Amino acid sequence: MANADVAIIMGSQSDWPTMKHAADTLDQLGVTYEARIVSAHRTPDRMYDFARSAKSEGFKLIIAGAGGAAHLPGMVAALTPLPVFGVPVESKALSGEDSLLSIVQMPAGIPVGTLAIGKAGATNAALLAAAVLALTDPGVETALDTFRAERTAAVAEVPSNEAH
Ligand SMILES: Nc1c(C(=O)O)ncn1[C@@H]1O[C@H](COP(=O)(O)O)[C@@H](O)[C@H]1O
Numbered sequence: 001m002a003n004a005d006v007a008i009i010m011g012s013q014s015d016w017p018t019m020k021h022a023a024d025t026l027d028q029l030g031v032t033y034e035a036r037i038v039s040a041h042r043t044p045d046r047m048y049d050f051a052r053s054a055k056s057e058g059f060k061l062i063i064a065g066a067g068g069a070a071h072l073p074g075m076v077a078a079l080t081p082l083p084v085f086g087v088p089v090e091s092k093a094l095s096g097e098d099s100l101l102s103i104v105q106m107p108a109g110i111p112v113g114t115l116a117i118g119k120a121g122a123t124n125a126a127l128l129a130a131a132v133l134a135l136t137d138p139g140v141e142t143a144l145d146t147f148r149a150e151r152t153a154a155v156a157e158v159p160s161n162e163a164h
Helices: 013-029 044-057 072-079 097-104 119-134 138-154
Strands: 006-010 033-037 061-067 084-089
Touching: 006 013, 006 044, 006 072, 006 119, 013 033, 013 061, 013 084, 013 119, 013 138, 044 072, 061 072, 061 097, 061 119, 072 084, 072 097, 084 097, 084 119, 119 138
Parallel strands: 006 033, 006 061, 061 084
Antiparallel strands: none
């Protein structure tokens, strides 16, 4: 049984610098998560076992990051009823456009909520996951409200001499 609401999975250890932004954001919001390396290509049996048991383990949402031929989010979505948010990790050869296109164009019936490439996508995947959890968890709702208010307050105003 998982002691976490969110599973953060990724195709490789090399995805962690990106996916860490999802983990850090969930930390800030007090949302519990577990991070695991799972690859549709390199560890297909582990991917199958993870996806099939994710719901019964107690996870409520999955954030899946992968780069290049990023089949992991879609394959996991095909095997679990849980919501899956896909994060395209920036690839060296094609700057993550390959990752994005591998994740975003799912056939109707098997959705993956696809985020932006890289850090922004990982951060927003965590915020979306928290927003879903906040529907039934007042603690997360409050944390999310505070997070958003702090972000708003942190936006610097345009200096008056540069305003047009
Ligand atoms: N796209 C996938 C999958 C998958 O989709 O199952 N498994 C690994 N990978 C990706 O391969 C890239 C390079 O991995 P390495 O750095 O380990 O060579 C990573 O971005 C990973 O997500």
